[in-house]
Amino acid sequence: MTNNSKVQSGTYKQTLFRGLWRENPVFRLLLGMCPTLAVTVAVKPALTMGLSVIFVLVCSNIVVSIIRKLLKPHLRILMFTVTIATFVTIADLFLKAFVPEMSERLGPYVPLIIVNCIIICRAEACASKNSLAVSIVDALGMGVGFTLTLCILAGVREILSTGAIFEIPILNIQSQGGWFVPWAAMSMPVGAFITLGLMLGLVNAVTKRQTKG
Amino acid sequence: MVRIKYFVKQSWLLIVVSFCFGLLIAAANAAWQGKIQQNEEDKFETIAREMLAEAVSFETAIEKAELQTAKGKKIKTDIKKAIAADGKCAGWAFSCEGSGFADKIKIVLTVDAGFEKITGFGALLSNETPGFGDQIKLPYYRNQFTGIPAGHLTLVKTGQPDKKDSEIVAISGATVSSEAVVKIINHYAEQVKKQLQSKGLVTNDK
Numbered sequence: 001m002t003n004n005s006k007v008q009s010g011t012y013k014q015t016l017f018r019g020l021w022r023e024n025p026v027f028r029l030l031l032g033m034c035p036t037l038a039v040t041v042a043v044k045p046a047l048t049m050g051l052s053v054i055f056v057l058v059c060s061n062i063v064v065s066i067i068r069k070l071l072k073p074h075l076r077i078l079m080f081t082v083t084i085a086t087f088v089t090i091a092d093l094f095l096k097a098f099v100p101e102m103s104e105r106l107g108p109y110v111p112l113i114i115v116n117c118i119i120i121c122r123a124e125a126c127a128s129k130n131s132l133a134v135s136i137v138d139a140l141g142m143g144v145g146f147t148l149t150l151c152i153l154a155g156v157r158e159i160l161s162t163g164a165i166f167e168i169p170i171l172n173i174q175s176q177g178g179w180f181v182p183w184a185a186m187s188m189p190v191g192a193f194i195t196l197g198l199m200l201g202l203v204n205a206v207t208k209r210q211t212k213g
Numbered sequence: 214m215v216r217i218k219y220f221v222k223q224s225w226l227l228i229v230v231s232f233c234f235g236l237l238i239a240a241a242n243a244a245w246q247g248k249i250q251q252n253e254e255d256k257f258e259t260i261a262r263e264m265l266a267e268a269v270s271f272e273t274a275i276e277k278a279e280l281q282t283a284k285g286k287k288i289k290t291d292i293k294k295a296i297a298a299d300g301k302c303a304g305w306a307f308s309c310e311g312s313g314f315a316d317k318i319k320i321v322l323t324v325d326a327g328f329e330k331i332t333g334f335g336a337l338l339s340n341e342t343p344g345f346g347d348q349i350k351l352p353y354y355r356n357q358f359t360g361i362p363a364g365h366l367t368l369v370k371t372g373q374p375d376k377k378d379s380e381i382v383a384i385s386g387a388t389v390s391s392e393a394v395v396k397i398i399n400h401y402a403e404q405v406k407k408q409l410q411s412k413g414l415v416t417n418d419k
Binding site: 079187 | 223226227230231234238239241242245248249252253256307316338340342343344
């Protein structure tokens with residue numbers, strides 16, 4: 001491996017992992033809060049939303065990176081929006097055709113990916129300034145980071161509100177003779193805010209400890 | 214001429230990209246529209262069959278019947294005739310919609326062959342609050358609509374849910390969602406009945 005390719009692979013690795021922790025879109029950048037709060041009632045819809053965002057993010061970053069040298073500065077936001085809206089429409093149609101149950105559960109939040117700040121932010125901050133490969137890796141890192149965060153939040157909320165995860169019972173709930181009393185509040189918006197707040201606090205505490213260390 | 218040249222120079226990329234994306238969406242839509250429509254029809258029939266036990270198949274009685282929403286907007290919906298094993302009419306099924314607490318509520322309403330009694334309703338689309346409004350999907354609320362007269366329904370806060378009359382007992386903590394279902398049924402049942410009567414498909418005039 002030459003020095004140049006070593007540097008490049010290091011950059012790709014850094015770019016990929018940036019989205020998972022250092023620049024995690026939800027815990028660090030506080031982007032994409034709307035789906036984070038709305039679709040994390042259970043893991044299945046959260047995962048579907050995360051995968052849809054990965055698809056849109058990767059496709060829009062590819063297109064923006066390819067046309068980046070032709071972009072007129074004053075028309076770039078319009079170009080980004082047209083690009084993102086196209087891939088969101090395709091993702092929405094796909095879900096309606098092949099995963100209709102999830103499409104119904106996610107309701108308007110799939111079309112709302114168009115206004116998700118993560119996607120337009122990565123198009124502006126990364127894809128419009130970097131090569132195709134870096135843009136794809138960045139999209140994957142950010143998308144996976146977003147999906148994992150959503151799934152963690154949804155996992156906590158689903159267990160506490162139903163005693164199940166992925167709709168598979170984990171805790172013995174009281175109505176079926178068990179000990180666990182499901183927290184109905186966790187399936188409501190208040191549950192989303194409390195869980196997100198606690199997670200943000202935890203991430204900040206870990207970061208502080210890392211910085212001191 | 215100079216202005217047109219300037220316009221083209223500035224926006225050619227946007228025009229080309231929009232055209233390509235338009236084609237891409239058209240292709241995706243053409244490829245999956247049939248499947249999407251089939252999914253919707255399957256769901257409609259599954260719900261309708263659950264409430265019209267005698268039905269073995271459904272056929273469109275009135276295609277794209279024009280109905281008016283509560284806000285005065287015109288919508289088109291298919292009114293389906295349920296066919297029993299002996300070939301007779303087992304009832305009618307149609308979809309109708311209205312505003313719920315969190316989002317639009319879309320239901321399938323089924324009535325008997327003479328349009329005298331409601332045989333039930335099922336949620337086609339509902340994103341009501343989990344644990345509260347989404348209880349409109351549960352049997353204890355839905356059963357109140359089974360076998361009641363297909364006339365004007367009233368929502369009451371307290372009462373006997375088991376009693377088969379035009380009084381529907383609201384779900385505790387979800388009055389808006391409970392009221393939404395009653396409003397949808399009141400608003401559309403009458404319109405559909407009139408359409409069926411005008412076509413001579415239902416003769417009963419009670």
